[in-house]
Amino acid sequence: MLYHEYLLLKMLTNSNSLLSISQITNKLQITKRTAYSAINGLNEWLELHDLNKIMTVRNHGYFVQPYEISEIEKNLKHDLQQGKVKLPQSVRVIAIEFALLCRKNRVTIEYLNSLNGVTRRTTQSDLAKVKKDTESRNLKLEFEENGYLITGLEEEIRKFALQKLANIQGTMIFDKIAPFLSLETKEKVEIEQVLLTVEQNIGCLLTDESVFQVKEYICFSVKRYRNGHFLKNNRNKKIKGSGKFDPLIRNLLSYLGISAEHLNAESQLLCKIIDSRQISKxxxxxxxxxxxxxxxxxxxxxxxxxxxxxxxxxxxxxxxxxxxxxxxxxxxxxxxxxxxxxxxxxxxxxxxxxxxxxxxxxxxxxxxxxxxxxxxxxxxxxxxxxxxxxKNAKNQSLKEKITLVCGSGIGTSRLLKIQLEKMFPDQLKIKVITKQDYEKQARVHADLVIATLPVTNKGAPIVNINHILTDYDLQTIRQHLASKAQTSSSAHNSPAVKTTQILDIVSEYAHVKDFTGLTAALQSYFSQKNVPFKKEQSHLPCLSEILPERRIAFENGTYSWQESVKVTGRLLEKDHIADEKYTHKMCMQIEKYGPYMKIMDNVMLLHAKPDNPTKFSVPGMSLVCFTPPVKFSNDIKAKYVFSLYAPNSNSQLKALTQLTEIFSNRFLLEKFEHAENAPTFIKLFDSVEKGDEKLSDTTNRSEIDSIEC
Structure with a gap:
């Protein structure tokens, strides 16, 4: 079986609806010709296992018989483990690594050939990648006459495996390595129960991805221990903050067969790993x-x-x-x-x-x-x-209740929620929950469940998507919204449905590079809005564009902070970037919150929320250099006072990033502080924009004593 045939069959068994040929090509990144070839290849595979061919509904899509899904999954799993599925090198390499780490004895090249279903030459190429991979973690791939073995400090081996277990939940990689991590069912149940109790004790809920990673890491550790690989015991080392759950972990490890002699080292490392995972709540x-x-x-x-x-x-x-x-x-x-x-x-x-x-x-x-x-x-x-x-805030007449089940961290979940609301304006009301909370419910009160990982059916249709939205994900959600809208004639004529219908036709016969822009444009057109839709400009103005030479000034004499705000504000007013009301608002910000706009010593960046971004729609900055510095409070003075006007939330980002580069680089900062006239400032800004004085990420990873798990 080919790699994309395996992925296609997994898509069909996991799908809650018909899959169109365009959805298949978008998801698997293959051509229509390859997709049809894969369907033919799968039909031959299904016939070989006495199963029905893939079913099709003309002009709608493909599906497999629901009552045969469990049998399909059983045979698919068998073929994957027997090396009958052609795998990409990335999957083969991880499979080899876990085989070398989890099997008790050295592994022969013949076994590895059989494991991945490849030739000796291909396995040797994969082993070269394993060698490079392990060396980056101070481990070593060793070979003797009786086979291969990965050696090194046991703690480093554990951390190496932990890294490999990240972000593989529900993927082909985990399907392939799962047999190496298998424990008895009762042992796995005990692990899950203890992790739930640990979360209650520490007052934090781990993300679903973190729970999966810790659970499989425990299985890996137990396998290593039972094969005679022990952690070095450090009796003087104690993990801070793990007191609330350390006894639970020690009891769990004792239950799994860890002896008293090695219990301290095993529990310390496991507590450290649990305590440093991503938290959802x-x-x-x-x-x-x-x-x-x-x-x-x-x-x-x-x-x-x-x-x-x-x-x-x-x-x-x-x-x-x-x-x-x-x-x-x-x-x-x-x-x-x-x-x-x-x-x-x-x-x-x-x-x-x-x-x-x-x-x-x-x-x-x-x-x-x-x-x-x-x-x-x-x-x-x-x-x-x-x-x-x-950027996308607006009054919405939300319709569909959506439950978003996300296994990643809060930041990723929030970003995904915002992206979905942006892609489907006026249609979705989204609630984000973890998989743990979702599975506890007997029934979910939602019109649709959107999940980034497999979940059980709780009474609402389920759409599985990626952590980062793809065109395939958007099309799947769009199909669901269209099918529901078609149940009523009034909804059938809505802008959302018309847009969906047009997009379905377009995506069937053409490749759309910007689904977001096309969706918004069509909805604006069908809604017959008075203001024509304009695609947001991708160009972000640089520092010299929003801070030209004419808005840089030098002032000598003693100024109060109120006067300094008015001086910088007048430069914006003079160019019709903002008006007096905006200058007054900047003053009010300082009176209300204090001089919190201090960027660094001697530098203030004044700004306020614009009242009329439609009238004043162009971003701009001004800079006034005061001698002596302006006193904003008893302990805050500023020689350089910037005023910023930004009509929206992103128009100033590029310019401020370049300004941040200047203030973060000692060499550039010296040039800034020694500038005696406006042309000198502009020359500095231009050099940063052209990359002549490029600031690199100065974080030196080698200086940070980390284990990168």
Whole structure:
């Protein structure tokens, strides 16, 4: 069986509705010709196992007989384990790694050939990748006449496996390695029960992904232990904060056969891993006021340097507090989070990443340690979600009740929720819950369940999607909305349904690069709005564009802070960027909240929420250099006072990112401070924009004593 044939059959067995050929091609990233070939190949496989061929409803899609799904899954699992499915190298390599780590004796190349159903030459190529993979974690791939073995410190081997277990829940990779991690059913039940009790004791609920990762890690550890691989005992080492659940873990490990001699080392490492996983919820009894205050400081700092007002956003503060609790533990135990390819915020949203990097200083000062880029990315997701929310905020006549079941962290869940509400405006009312909470319900009160991982049917149709939305995911949800809307004639003529019908036709015969833009444009057209739809400009103005030479001034003499605000504000007023009301509003912000807009010593960035972004729709900045510095309070003075006007939540991001680069780089900061006229400032801005003075991510991963789990 080919790789995409396996994935297609998994799609069919997991789907709650018919799959169109366009959905199949979008999800598997294959051509229609390959999709039809895969269907023919699967029909031959089904006939070979005395099962019905794939059923089709003309012009609607494909499905398999529901009463045969369990038999299909049984045969599919057998073929995968017997090496009868052609796998990509990424899957083969992980399968080899777990075979080498979980089997009691050395593994022969003949066994590995059979495991993955490949030739000796292919296995040797895969082993070269395993060698490189293990060496990066200070492990070694050894070979003797009787086979291969991965050696190294047992603790490093455990952490290596833990990393491999991240983000594989419900994937082909886990299907392939699951037999190596198998324990007795009663043992697995005991593990699940203990983890539930641990969550209650520590006052924090782990994400579904974290629960899966810990559960499978325990299975792996037990396998290693039973094969005679023991952790080094460190009797003097004690894990802070694990006192509430350490006895539970020790009892569990004793039940699983860990002897008293090795119990201390095993429980210490497991407690560390549990305590540093991602959290989905904190109980009311959990003491987190200190972390809540730090979250508020981070949000305040992000608001100052980004010009986006998030200061009183309690929802964001609570979510960020929950995240920081887990992040603090990871840093405390030197267990830095290793980001998956799902986020990659640095490349996708570089402006938000760099602004977040500056905003987290209160947290790093509290920890007395720098965060890795991966940890910063996780925090940036929260701010990215809020910016998306601000960009798309509107009064909505919400219709369908949606339960979103997400196994990832809160930040990812919030971002996914916001993206769905953006893609389907005026149609969805979304409630996010964990898989644990979902499975506890006897019946779900929702029109549709959207899940990023497999869930049981609780009375509402289920749509499974990816952590990062794909065109296939959007099309599946769109089909559900259309099918419900067609039940009434009034709904049949709604803009949403008309849009869905058009998109279904278009996507069948053409490749759409921007589903979001096309959806919004069609809905705007069918709604016959007075204001024509315009696609949002992708261009974000750079620093020299929103802060031109004519809006940079130098003032000598003593100025009060109120006068300094008026001076910088007049430069914006003169260019019709903003009006006197906006300048007055900046003054009121300081009177109400104090001089919180201090970016760094000697620098203030004044801003306020615009009242009339339709009339004043162009972003702009001004800069006035005061000698002597302006006194904003007893302990805060500023020589450089910026005023920022931003009509929306993202128009200023690129410019402020470049300004942040200048203030974060000692060499650039010296140039800024020694600038004596406006042309010198503009020359500095241009050099940053052109990349002549590019700021790189200065976090040195080698300096951080982490184990990247």
């Amino acid at each position: 904190i109980s009311k009894n959990f003491e987190s006021q200190e972390m809540s205050n730090i979250a508020a400081q981070i949000i305040k700092r992000f608001s100052v340097i980004s010009g986006i007002d998030l200061v009183n956003n309690k929802s964001l503060q609570n979510a960020l507090t929950t995240h920081l609790v887990a992040a603090q533990r990871r840093v405390l135990y030197n267990v830095q989070f290793l980001n998956s390819s799902l986020l990659n915020v640095r490349k996708k949203y570089p402006e938000i990443y760099l602004l977040t990097k500056e905003a987290i200083q209160p947290f790093e000062q509290y920890l007395k340690k720098s965060l890795t880029a991966d940890e910063i990315e996780l925090i940036a997701v929260y701010f990215g979600g809020e910016i998306e929310l601000l």
